[in-house]
Amino acid sequence: MRNRIPPDELKKVIEWCEKRKLEEGRAPLIEMNPFKDMEWLRNKTVIQIDRPRESSDQNGVLYDSTLRALFEWVNGVWKRIE
Numbered sequence: 001m002r003n004r005i006p007p008d009e010l011k012k013v014i015e016w017c018e019k020r021k022l023e024e025g026r027a028p029l030i031e032m033n034p035f036k037d038m039e040w041l042r043n044k045t046v047i048q049i050d051r052p053r054e055s056s057d058q059n060g061v062l063y064d065s066t067l068r069a070l071f072e073w074v075n076g077v078w079k080r081i082e
Helices: 008-022
Strands: 031-034 046-050 060-066 070-073 077-080
Touching: 008 031, 008 070, 008 077, 031 060
Parallel strands: 046 060
Antiparallel strands: 031 046, 060 070, 070 077
């Protein structure tokens, strides 16, 4: 069982996703994971910003800007990271 994700780390990743989306001026985006130093993200290869869930890489993290939430693939479904 995974330990609780530190709220400051979760906030940092969400803010980074929002910043990248504004910088690029488009969506969806697929970015290499720059947060491999965070234990809960170390095995994720990419961060996908506003990519449709049905076509997203299951080895990455999905950011939904409408919900301002991160999701990961767990047991066949995209589960919100909290």
